[in-house]
Amino acid sequence: MRLILLGPPGAGKGTQAARLVEKFKIPQLSTGDMLRAAVKAGTPVGLQAKAVMDAGGLVSDEIVVGIISDRIEEKDAANGFILDGFPRTVAQAEALNALLARKHMELDAIVELKVDENALLSRIEKRAAETVAAGGTVRADDNPDAFKVRLEAYRVQTAPVSAYYASKGTLKTIDGMKPIDEVSKALDAVLAN
Secondary structure (H helix, E strand, C coil): CEEEEECCCCCCHHHHHHHHHHHHCCCEEEHHHHHHHHHHHCCHHHHHHHHHHHCCCCCCHHHHHHHHHHHCCCHHHCCCEEEECCCCCHHHHHHHHHHHHHCCCCCCEEEEEECCHHHHHHHHHHHHHHHHHCCCCCCCCCCHHHHHHHHHHHHHHHHHHHHHHHHCCCEEEEECCCCHHHHHHHHHHHHHC
16 A cells, blocks of 8 residues: 645644555655654665755755655665655656656555644644643644644645646545544545445
8 A cells, every 4th residue: 555645734734644554555755754763764865864964954856856765765664654744746746657657656645634723723723732631732833823824734735636636636635634543444445446
């Protein structure tokens, strides 16, 4: 199962990805985690990324795609993977398509969790309150002001990725506002087709 989960911050991608990881025994691939691991491992692409990051720059799409290329070749991804946080732009989506074509791989599904953006703020506030109540530390980006910035960045950069996949007829959408178990059932149904 090779899958991309799309949706704005707070849509429930992480929650659903964790369930899919367990169900399919495939890794959830976060570009941030992959970058840090490649830098730590000192891979050729990791060294390129480190040089850019040490200089205070943003890692290019070419480097990120290189890291993904290396990562999906690892043993734990042999049966598939869930891409989390990638692609963030149409250019990245196109680069991913080219990468997968070179590797003779195809995506099984591209699923967007559709949500009411107005309801997301209250969802984030609730998540922060539950984290505090459980004795945890609230993520820095789970406060209302930071969330609004993340949401705007999503609208500008990443929302066009959904339109890109929709134009190709490959995007499936699920109502992400339903209870978690109902979203999981809808996702299972989409993935079964």
